Amino acid sequence: MIEAVGLRKHYGRTKAVDDLSFTVRPGRVTGFLGPNGAGKSTTMRMILGLDTPTGGDVKIDGRHYADFKEPLRKVGALLDAKWVHPNRSARAHLKWLAVSNRIPVSRVDEVLEVVGLSEVAGKNAGGFSLGMAQRLGIAGALLGDPEVLLFDEPVNGLDPEGILWIRQFLHRLADEGRTVFVSSHLLSEMAQTAQELVVIGKGQLIAQTSTEQFIADATQDHVRVRSPQAVRLRELLAASATVTEDPAGNALVVQGLPADRIGELAAEHGIVLHELSPQRGSLEEAFMQLTRESVEYQAH
Template identity: 70%
Template sequence: MIEARGLTKRYGRTVAVESLSFTVQPGRVTGFLGPNGAGKSTTMRLILGLDRPSSGDVLIDGKHYRDLHSPLRYIGALLDAKWVHPNRSARAHLKWLARSNGLPKRRVDEVLELVGLTNVAKRKAGGFSLGMSQRLGIAAALLGDPQILLFDEPVNGLDPEGIHWIRQLMKRLAAEGRTVFVSSHLLSEMAQTADELVVIGRGKLIAQSTTGEFVERASGTSVRVRTPQLERLRTALAGTAGTTVRVDEGALLVNGMTSDQVGEVAATQGVVLHELSPQRGSLEEAFMRLTGDAIEYHAEEAGEHLHMQGTSGGAKE
């Protein structure tokens, strides 16, 4: 388990992480989300002892990273896929890591096979594509067979097959009772992978909940109804307090009522239903709604800035 308690990190006058508290539990995949500049990478560095917090604390199974003996046996991490000497082969890189933590040599070949790099194990890592480098980084994270795993943007550079593979790998690791903490900008992928979410903005916690609860709380749910008696049902539903009804492609979209409640109203009106289905919002919609105020740069602002540059004595034709 990972526990952050009032975690704060300042770089001069810049506050990268502020009073951040959350827990990452074993047995599930926890997604770590936030806009660019939200403090995700800084938080991961603080967990791994690569940066020292200005205040607060972060513990790994009740211990600081610096106090872990053979840390690769406790926690494995992928923060930068290109963090490897370019002239070392994949096997040599992993052997060096294994030796530094007293791990058996056979484990090197096991993780190379697990990530699909056995056939290129003798090639220099400097010649690897980004996708291959990601696989090598994941192999390094798995080397000590740890119970806790941190992945920062693990699907960068992977093809669809590779993305499917890492998704299934993370789910399997969590099913084995391990703690899996993964940061990603691919919200569609997180919607399929993460059981729980930790969402931050401008270094502060915005939400921690299951993925389903986050989406429901942020974007709400609606009910889609199709009926040959559309106007009759629309009139009946519109009279219910706290309910909004709109027509969308020949169907009604009802907010403020459950599908059971809509069905009961239809029954009392003698309305025949051809469809009655709850419609949940997407993770992307929920994320944008809750983090909108925490986004550092907005497209409109950038466009306005460029327009001002072009109209304030810029290059002459």
């Protein structure tokens, strides 16, 4: 478990993290979301003892990261995929990590197999693509078979097969009872990967809840309807629902009535329907709605 209490990090007058408290529990994949400049990377660095908090505290299973004598056995992390000596082979890079934490060297080939790098284990990491470097970083995080795992943008550079693999792999790690904390800007991927969310903006907590609840709280379900008698249908539905036109196509967007009731009303009045599609709010919509006041860099 990761627990942050009143965590703060200031750089001069800049508040990168401001009184941030949250808990990441084992057994579920927890997504860490926020706009650029929200303080996500700084928070992860403080969890791992790479940055010293200005105030507050953050612990892993009740202890600071620096207190673990062999930290890779407890915590695995990938913050920067390119953090590797370019002239070291993948196997050599993992071997020195293993030796430094008294991890059996045999574990190196095991994790290389897990991430699919066995065939290039002897090649210098400096020649790796970003996707291969990500896989090597994930191998390093897994090396000590840790209970707690932190990943910052783990799918960057991965092809579709690699993205599917990491999604399923993170779920499997969580199902084993591990604590899995993942930061990403790819909201469509987080919607399929994260079961819990910690959302921050300008260094402060916006929400900590389940992914499903986060979407439900910030968006509204609706029904997309297409009909050759759209004008008549709109007049009929407007009495008991909010009806607008879908800017993306020749359709109506109905809020306040379920799809089955819309279908029944259309049938009762002899209105032909070409489409009747319930639509759920997305994580992207919810994120944009709840973080719009926390965006530091906006394009115009």
